[in-house]
Amino acid sequence: MRDVAIIGTGMTKFGSLGRVTSRELVTSAALEAMEDAGVASSDIDAVYIGQLSGDIFEHQMHAAPGIPDYLGLPNVPSTRVEAACASGGLSVMHAIMAVAGGFYDTVLAAGAEKMTNLPTTHVTEALSMCADDVFEVSLGVTFPGAFAMMARAHEKEYGTTAEMRAAVAVKNHDHALLNPKAQFHKKITIEKVVNSLMIADPLTLYDCSPITDGAAAVIVVPWEDRKKYDGIAVKVRSFAQASDTMSLHDRKDLTGFTTTKIAAQKAFERAGLEPKDIDILEVHDCFTIAEIMALEDMGFYKKGEGGRAALDGETRRDGSLPVNVSGGLKAKGHPIGATGVAQIAEITNQLRGTAGRRQVPDVEIGMTQNLGGSGSTIVCHILERGD
Amino acid sequence: MTEDRINRVIEKYEEEINNNKLTGVKCQSCGHVMVPPRPVCRQCRSPDVEIVPIDGRGKLLTWTIIHVGPPSYENQVPYTVGIVELENGERLTGIVDIPATELTYDLPVVADFDAEREGAARLRWKKAVSGQ
Numbered sequence: 001m002r003d004v005a006i007i008g009t010g011m012t013k014f015g016s017l018g019r020v021t022s023r024e025l026v027t028s029a030a031l032e033a034m035e036d037a038g039v040a041s042s043d044i045d046a047v048y049i050g051q052l053s054g055d056i057f058e059h060q061m062h063a064a065p066g067i068p069d070y071l072g073l074p075n076v077p078s079t080r081v082e083a084a085c086a087s088g089g090l091s092v093m094h095a096i097m098a099v100a101g102g103f104y105d106t107v108l109a110a111g112a113e114k115m116t117n118l119p120t121t122h123v124t125e126a127l128s129m130c131a132d133d134v135f136e137v138s139l140g141v142t143f144p145g146a147f148a149m150m151a152r153a154h155e156k157e158y159g160t161t162a163e164m165r166a167a168v169a170v171k172n173h174d175h176a177l178l179n180p181k182a183q184f185h186k187k188i189t190i191e192k193v194v195n196s197l198m199i200a201d202p203l204t205l206y207d208c209s210p211i212t213d214g215a216a217a218v219i220v221v222p223w224e225d226r227k228k229y230d231g232i233a234v235k236v237r238s239f240a241q242a243s244d245t246m247s248l249h250d251r252k253d254l255t256g257f258t259t260t261k262i263a264a265q266k267a268f269e270r271a272g273l274e275p276k277d278i279d280i281l282e283v284h285d286c287f288t289i290a291e292i293m294a295l296e297d298m299g300f301y302k303k304g305e306g307g308r309a310a311l312d313g314e315t316r317r318d319g320s321l322p323v324n325v326s327g328g329l330k331a332k333g334h335p336i337g338a339t340g341v342a343q344i345a346e347i348t349n350q351l352r353g354t355a356g357r358r359q360v361p362d363v364e365i366g367m368t369q370n371l372g373g374s375g376s377t378i379v380c381h382i383l384e385r386g387d
Numbered sequence: 388m389t390e391d392r393i394n395r396v397i398e399k400y401e402e403e404i405n406n407n408k409l410t411g412v413k414c415q416s417c418g419h420v421m422v423p424p425r426p427v428c429r430q431c432r433s434p435d436v437e438i439v440p441i442d443g444r445g446k447l448l449t450w451t452i453i454h455v456g457p458p459s460y461e462n463q464v465p466y467t468v469g470i471v472e473l474e475n476g477e478r479l480t481g482i483v484d485i486p487a488t489e490l491t492y493d494l495p496v497v498a499d500f501d502a503e504r505e506g507a508a509r510l511r512w513k514k515a516v517s518g519q
Contacts, residue, residue: 122458
């Protein structure tokens with residue numbers, strides 16, 4: 001197996017983008033990533049595209065060939081990866097595996113979703129299809145509802161308060177102020193989060209990530225080939241994936257995700273690293289409680305300490321463990337298929353020193369955690385600054 | 388197992404719940420009981436499972452009051468959904484027909500059935516009264 005590098009990143013503006021298709025969005029992100037990498041489109045020998053649902057959002061299935069088609073590469077093999085909100089992270093993981101295995105040398109890994117075509121209730125319904133249709137969704141469960149039940153269980157077990165959860169939202173909105181491509185550039189307060197519209201008690205509107213259009217892309221090449229291109233390389237140290245039951249009720253622990261624990265632990269083992277070695281993180285804050293649980297389950301905080309850490313500012317850009325400096329799903333936006341790719345793009349840019357105004361100084365090793373369903377799929381990546 | 392060798396545990400569960408009966412499956416190999424039913428034993432991986440009746444009494448582990456629902460529940464908001472642990476330790480999700488002010492952790496509940504719906508969607512939870 002070959003070591004693998006990421007040498008280019010691209011991302012559209014995230015937000016409500018009007019009359020545009022996701023393949024146009026991917027094309028923009030891909031062209032930006034190829035330019036950043038110094039890779040010609042004729043170099044691309046495979047494409048992976050993370051997408052939850054072109055069918056429901058755009059009346060378009062078979063997303064994969066549309067990407068090389070629009071890039072002028074109609075015969076390049078292209079594969080769609082669907083794993084709910086972890087589609088993007090798994091798209092990059094499959095690109096890494098294909099390059100590591102020697103099957104391809106220059107791979108475009110992208111992700112996109114065009115969600116704002118539908119009204120909110122229909123988006124809520126589409127997303128809820130990622131839960132167990134028979135034993136959860138038919139009984140009125142929504143994703144805010146599933147995470148709300150976990151927030152309540154976490155509150156009971158560890159005393160995690162609404163203010164602690166709100167601190168995650170306030171932080172990620174502050175971070176997004178420095179990200180020109182983020183959906184929101186709006187400072188919020190703990191009071192605003194706690195007092196905003198109730199979505200699924202105890203989670204309010206500002207505990208939830210928004211409905212977003214957008215695409216992201218990265219270029220994956222063998223580590224040994226990195227000097228062939230102008231792009232600055234980061235090294236993929238490891239990745240790991242885990243699955244769990246479709247239904248939340250089929251798991252003993254309602255205060256976290258076994259999948260996150262397994263995927264993070266495997267990623268650490270494969271890289272020969274520990275949580276203390278990680279300088280910067282992008283984790284899946286689809287809801288504020290999700291960021292708290294992710295940091296605990298990955299081993300950065302003991303169970304019950306994640307909420308306090310947010311409230312004390314430890315996870316802010318200038319804190320001891322910067323988390324979601326991009327603005328996270330919460331404020332950068334959450335175009336489902338693009339999210340996991342955008343996380344990897346952010347860590348790549350931070351490690352290369354190309355993150356612009358939000359650059360965190362002296363970061364060498366970064367990690368991502370991308371979640372699908374109510375944690376039924378988790379994928380983690382660990383990246384390291386190149387030479 | 389049916390003659391077509393497809394283990395239709397969900398269909399059997401729904402047939403029974405349409406008659407207001409809660410069921411699970413019992414592994415014929417190790418005796419483990421699972422609710423909701425599944426085609427392979429979670430404990431010993433045996434595919435030899437049979438539908439069995441399940442006692443609908445349990446306690447409320449966690450819940451949420453949903454204010455923004457999908458189209459099929461839009462006209463019912465706000466409604467409460469909870470996860471209940473049955474007396475055998477298995478767990479199920481369902482609509483909770485208990486006023487918000489009375490909801491507490493470990494509240495004793497009992498399965499109830501929505502006459503207006505079909506299949507798995509019929510499951511609801513109501514407050515258990517003593518002796519029930």
